[in-house]
Amino acid sequence: MYCHHCNLEILKKDKIGRQETCPQCGSLLHCCLNCRFYDSAAYHQCRETEAEWVNDKAAANFCEYFEPRKSSDIKTDSKSEEARKKLERLFKKSKE
Numbered sequence: 001m002y003c004h005h006c007n008l009e010i011l012k013k014d015k016i017g018r019q020e021t022c023p024q025c026g027s028l029l030h031c032c033l034n035c036r037f038y039d040s041a042a043y044h045q046c047r048e049t050e051a052e053w054v055n056d057k058a059a060a061n062f063c064e065y066f067e068p069r070k071s072s073d074i075k076t077d078s079k080s081e082e083a084r085k086k087l088e089r090l091f092k093k094s095k096e
Contacts, residue, residue, distance in 0.1 A: 001068030004033035004058070016068060018060045029068075032057035036069040 001010050005027035020029045032038045037048040044053050048065040 001029070001034060002071065003027055003029065004031070012068075016066070018062060028058065028060040030060050030063075030066055032061065032063070034068060035063070035065075036067045037065060038069070 001012065001016070002008065003010060003022040003025060006022060006025040008022055008024040010022065010029070016030045016034075018030045021027060022029060032046065032054050035046075037046050037051065038057065039045060039047050043049075044051070045057060046054075051063055051065045054061050054063065
């Protein structure tokens with residue numbers, strides 16, 4: 001798995017405990033941002049349809065569906081995010 005904060009690759013064969021932290025930056029590991037189901041464009045920002053809503057995606061949680069993500073990329077940019085960024089740039093230019 002990879003830490004969502006510092007991108008350190010963490011080699012672990014056992015389950016990730018709720019309070020485990022990254023040895024490099026100290027960020028909590030059992031959180032939405034480190035889960036393979038996390039998707040900022042999905043409903044509740046989670047592709048697992050049975051998972052409960054978690055408000056703070058970087059905080060430790062008790063989600064039973066947590067699975068460590070295998071890549072260092074977090075999918076945060078979607079078409080809607082891209083469109084929102086373009087609109088923000090457009091309106092910032094028009095205000096100046």
